[in-house]
Amino acid sequence: MKRARVAYAGAIHEATPLQPGDGTAGLELEDGRRLAESQVVWLPPFEVGTIIALGLNYADHAKELAFAAQEEPLIFLKGPGTLQGHRGQTRRPQGVKFMHYECELAVVVGREARRVGRERALEHVAGYCIANDYAIRDYLENWYRPNLRVKNRDGATLLGPWFVDAADVPDPGNLALRTYVNGELKQQGNTRDLIFDISYLIHYLSAFMTLSPGDVILTGTPEGVVNVMPGDEVACEIDGLGRLVNTVVDDAVFGR
């Protein structure tokens, strides 16, 4: 089942797609109202707890950024202020040289996980969604990389459109990811190429931190990140999860 959280006509609602497998055909609120995708404000599709993000978890992307193989997952945390839903706007500050999207499989924890073995790790997964985790490389400094000024900017992390139950994703280790910029395919990958897979990540993390329902793991992005400019429409797709679209905007939209 796919579920969204949307705002419509003065309230927040749970919504489901009108046609299974195609979120863009419209949606139905829990109270029966049927609406077009553009009629609602899309929120992150679940209540988000700790946001755990992987750097360089695809071999090709690591190579693209000239990184050597790692001994343990490269993980950083993000705060809730950076979140947005489907169809949101992400600001590109004037004068920056390299701002890029990152299409990622987001794994949502559904059951508390503490010291979980790999073989049972997926039992703690409630479901999945698409994430687009923007970065502005101009702000990268070499202290606590990647610093929050690069990765935790307001509106720089999109989740959605749908939260998809784990039962509807039989093989999360074999999902194709694609990113289109203004309709042109720019990024492609498959979760089978994850350096550290979902089971391992839950095992690894739960060894030292308790994972709780709503915590989300952004599993990293494959190669194919390119610079995006104000006005660009960025669409991230993952097999079976839908299509997460947003727009890059300039400072003027934010009164800067």
Place this chain on the structure above:
Amino acid sequence: MSVNIPMDGHSPMPPNRALIAVDVPPYRLSGSVYGVLANHPSLFAMLGDAAYRPPYNAPPRAPVLYIKPRNTLAGPGDPVAVPADVPELETAASLGILIERAACRVEEAAAIDYVAGFLIVNDVSVPHTTYHRPSIRYKARDGFCPLGPAVVAKPRVASPDAIEIRTYVDGLLVQLQNTREMIRPIARLLQDVTEFMTLNAGDILCLGTAAPAPRVRPGQTVSIEIDGIGTLRNPFVRAES
């Protein structure tokens, strides 16, 4: 098997208990706690030329923040577990700034208007020597961020930018610092952080701490005193294996 996640409401705090006493309602913690690296010159004194060599190449220009996630949050008196494979932990005392309302792109001159009050934060870490890309294993373990003992409302803290922070281990004074030593005072830090990320009501931003942080072994108790704020006391215990 059935798993459920909450779809509405907002309760990022660990359930079933109040984390700390809050002395003036209606303050409520959001559960987001942001630490700040290198806001005290002692880190650069400690690193010396190394701050200018790889992997750092130069001291940071913007504030360097990190997140203490919700699993790390703990209250006064809660035991801090020292993992079985390390002899001791670092205990970094900081003034915690509790945000009153959404602070986005605030000016230094008005920044204090966005502060609800103050509390003590004990930012616990597994000792590590790198500041480049440290593993979150060092800082994000369960219970590694005791807070408290209560939020003291801003009007009751006369000079938060000139306030002494004392750390005691088993009653022995092991570190003395003063918020006036910080590279970015409270208002400047709020200005520089909110330039790129909004802080929301209930968020806690740590002001920073002197380096090196004191070490503490299992069986010892850490007390952090900040004048006018109170004392945050937590025993450190050996983790069950």
